[in-house]
């Protein structure tokens with residue numbers, strides 16, 4: 001088998017620190033499996049801006065097109081630096097165009113709880129035990145891509161962002177959600193806001209039509225405000241949550257907190273083929289960068305998702321997930337997972353030590 005080409009976008013701030021650990025895992029895996037790959041370094045984000053004056057150089061896109069999958073660290077800068085074009089333009093200049101360019105309309109964000117971390121959750125243990133939910137977020141349309149306007153009306157500034165969805169955009173992601181539900185617990189909950197948003201009414205109509213082809217899958221609906229509450233009150237009721245670009249962004253950060261830390265979760269962005277973009281759900285965390293304290297587990301689990309969804313290497317993916325689980329069970333913690341009391345200070349690890357231990 002020819003080498004698989006994996007494009008690596010390191011990201012900003014903690015990005016390079018955690019991606020280094022993800023690549024360490026990949027190398028270890030390569031040593032003892034027939035899976036062979038080649039790393040293709042790609043420049044984008046704030047780093048690229050310094051060098052080339054743009055967030056996503058044309059050369060990066062060209063090289064990315066020759067890859068089978070992309071592993072990406074978080075892009076972005078500190079909120080207080082948003083006035084600088086280097087950081088204010090990174091979402092619109094690199095993150096959104098990358099997803100759009102490769103037509104990665106399906107974003108998967110799975111919240112699985114680690115039994116050994118249940119005590120860290122802000123929600124009581126008996127409410128979250130056995131939570132296993134998958135957010136299927138639409139990624140290439142909706143408000144993040146809708147028409148943006150800056151106007152002056154009656155002497156004051158009015159800025160707007162349009163939320164627009166077409167039937168076909170909703171249908172293709174709805175089909176994905178129902179297909180995933182069939183491999184899980186057979187339930188899809190559509191989350192929208194159909195009492196006030198026109199686009200949400202279309203989501204309801206198209207998802208109801210799609211559901212008719214999946215009689216074996218239970219299908220229900222929740223307004224997003226209620227869903228935000230239910231995620232904390234009764235997260236076990238969910239299997240697959242199907243939702244729009246913006247609601248999915250917000251709900252997945254919320255869902256990650258059930259586990260105790262946002263530093264644990266990867267995401268997969270997929271289109272119609274095996275090509276995928278794999279990135280942590282969190283941002284570049286400037287405030288903890290350069291101190292070897294970021295949790296690399298989100299990036300390491302990105303490797304597992306890549307092996308599963310793009311390369312079909314389920315056994316290797318499961319092995320990586322198992323190694324993470326075991327490391328946590330043995331009591332090893334990065335700082336975001338460490339809470340004085342019962343945790344063993346000798347098992348508090350830096351980013352690199354955590355990667356090595358896994």
Ligand code: ATP
Nearest residue numbers: 076262263282283284285286288294295296298336
């Ligand atoms: P974005 O807009 O790019 O999603 P954000 O403003 O939501 O960024 P993050 O960068 O995700 O912010 O950081 C949110 C919080 O989570 C910060 O306190 C950060 O330190 C913490 N955090 C994020 N990722 C990690 C990680 N891998 N390990 C430890 N803490 C993390």
Ligand code: MG
Nearest residue numbers: 253281282283
């Ligand atoms: Mg965020």
